[in-house]
Amino acid sequence: MGSNQSSDKMHCNRYLNGQGPPTLERTAHLGPPVGSTQPPGQMTWVLLHRELPGFPNENTLQTNFTFPEGEQTEGHPRPGQPYPSLRLCAYLPDSREGRRILALLEKAFQQQLLFTVSTDLHGEDVVCPASVPLKTQPEGGVVMNGYPDEEYLKTVRRALKEKLNE
Numbered sequence: 001m002g003s004n005q006s007s008d009k010m011h012c013n014r015y016l017n018g019q020g021p022p023t024l025e026r027t028a029h030l031g032p033p034v035g036s037t038q039p040p041g042q043m044t045w046v047l048l049h050r051e052l053p054g055f056p057n058e059n060t061l062q063t064n065f066t067f068p069e070g071e072q073t074e075g076h077p078r079p080g081q082p083y084p085s086l087r088l089c090a091y092l093p094d095s096r097e098g099r100r101i102l103a104l105l106e107k108a109f110q111q112q113l114l115f116t117v118s119t120d121l122h123g124e125d126v127v128c129p130a131s132v133p134l135k136t137q138p139e140g141g142v143v144m145n146g147y148p149d150e151e152y153l154k155t156v157r158r159a160l161k162e163k164l165n166e
Helices: 024-028 096-110 152-163
Strands: 042-048 060-067 086-093 115-119 125-129
Touching (some): 042 096, 060 096, 086 096, 086 125
Antiparallel strands (some): 060 086
């Protein structure tokens, strides 16, 4: 995040081609991913000095996932075909539990278990989370895939532990 970016131009929860990422509900309808092959990408995180709804007096951990456009490999819906780039942000409270979940996210990302290429409802192949729910909005509640969501930390921790067989 550069200081030369205005807040109204930073949309890190959007595809680089201008389309927003699928919602949790839409991701659930994508169907099971074919294999669990995560495309090459990068995960970083930053600390934001702002609170998430439901977590007063705690900062925010913003996790950034970036995947360049690429070509599908074995384990993807259509090997040899292209998929678009993705830039996605996810949010966690900077709390003891939020830091634990961040460590699990990093481990799952390094083990290539967090994302996959899947065919969406429009027949397009996209990079998407592989059955691990991510909060892609800091606010707006469950309907907007944001906070507050009282069950989210438990839900995401359970999903990550299942993925990591812990």
